[in-house]
Amino acid sequence: MSSGSNGARRVASILRPSIAEQRVCKSCQETLVRRNYASAATPISPKPSSSASTTFPVVGPTYTINAGVLLSRPPQITRDLTDFEKAYYFYQKRLNERLALPFTKYFYFKRGTPLDEDWKRKVRERQTAARDIGKYNAYGQEAWNDELLVGAKESEPEYIAEALISDAESTANNTSQDTSKQESIPRPHPRVTEADKKGDTQSLDRALQRTLYLLVQSKEGYWKFPSSPVAADETIRLAAERTLEQSAGVNMNTFMVGYHPVSHYVYNARKPKTDETTGVTLAGEKTFFIKGRIMAGQADLSANTQNLQNFKWLAKEEMAKYLLPPYYAAIKNALADR
Structure with missing residues (x-):
């Protein structure tokens, strides 16, 4: 047993007799003594001086x-499409035409009627049932060639709109009984x-x-x-x-x-x-x-x-x-x- 621990026990028995009783073990007595020394050495913080100057808020500039x-x-x-976007959307139309089922014309047009003859004439001109994808045969040997170069006129919205309107005017005038008057369909307003x-x-x-x-x-x-x-x-x-x-x-x-x-x-x-x-x-x-x-x-x-x-x-x-x-x-x- 070291001399330091013996000294701590003696000090504990002198300063605090109550903790030297048999109910408190020796190690606890030493701990209590050390805490007593530490608390005695703690300095007391000084009180703030009452003579300290009072601070005032700083007033900023007024606006x-x-x-x-x-x-x-x-x-x-909507905004104008870029040349790439025009070519891409046009390609999607032709791709849909190529992958879709063939157009069953006799479901819509009876054989030998004027509408059937008008339909055959249009198919010979554009080679497809769609009216807004230019000349394209979706079921021929060139069906794979369904892309356009960037900047091609067929992908321009104005060209597509004119193709649709011209087709509608042709159908209306060919089926009209009054051949002296040509029907004109209004065009969209310019952008x-x-x-x-x-x-x-x-x-x-x-x-x-x-x-x-x-x-x-x-x-x-x-x-x-x-x-x-x-x-x-x-x-x-x-x-x-x-x-x-x-x-x-x-x-x-x-x-x-x-x-x-x-x-x-x-x-x-x-x-x-x-x-x-x-x-x-x-x-x-x-x-x-x-x-x-x-x-x-x-x-x-x-x-x-x-x-x-x-x-x-x-x-x-x-x-x-x-x-x-x-x-x-x-x-x-x-x-x-x-």
């Missing part, structure tokens, strides 16, 4: 809070409108494949989205609705998408100015944008109360030519790419 509107017109038609050809950026009938956004021009000549300061009793959404009515008129059927902003822009003035009514020094403006949609109507600046001079409906990449670079960089990620 004017504006509500802006990203008013958009969604795409009206490029008159506004596209004229470059009319104020028309909503342009860029039908793209999302267009409303931009307005201030009296200083800067282009921006409609925006105005938020009143004390307004939410950002209510302020956005009021702003749109004051800037672009009431001749539009619009609605706001949600209650929360989708983007924001911070303008720091070069020289802070003081508000004459409140006496508060303003460091700049913070504009929070609410997304909106137009369903009908058109913008009208004739009665606007914000001294706006002009407006345009522009796609995302077109805005870069009109908006200031910091302004465009702040909101471009909230705009639709198509």
Whole structure:
């Protein structure tokens, strides 16, 4: 037995007689003594001084809070197909024609009738029952050759539409009893409108494949989205609705998408100015944008109360030519790419 353990027992019996009784083992007595020494050596943390200085919150710069509107017109038609997509979808049509069962013409046309003769004439011309896959024999020796080169006219949507309409006109005129009048079937509207050809950026009938956004021009000549300061009793959404009515008129059927902003822009003035009514020094403006949609109507600046001079409906990449670079960089990620 070491001398250290003997000393611990003696100290335990002197300092704490209660733990030296027979009910407590010797090892526990030594542990209690060590804990007593450790607690005695623990320093007491000093109390905080009452003379410490009181900290005050740091007041940041004050900004004017504006509500802006990203008013958009969604795409009206699907996008143009690429040359590869056109060739691929056309190939799928021919593949379906080749793998499908042969067309049972006598189920639809009685032998020897005018419709049967008209059917035979068309099959001799295009070699297939389908009207939109060009000349192709799905059951001949060249049936395997069902692909087109990229850019072939047979895969163009306009060519396919014209083939379908011409076939329908031919059928209608051949079966009509009045041979003096040729029936004409209306063609689909072109994907490029008159506004596209004229470059009319104020028309909503342009860029039908793209999302267009409303931009307005201030009296200083800067282009921006409609925006105005938020009143004390307004939410950002209510302020956005009021702003749109004051800037672009009431001749539009619009609605706001949600209650929360989708983007924001911070303008720091070069020289802070003081508000004459409140006496508060303003460091700049913070504009929070609410997304909106137009369903009908058109913008009208004739009665606007914000001294706006002009407006345009522009796609995302077109805005870069009109908006200031910091302004465009702040909101471009909230705009639709198509």
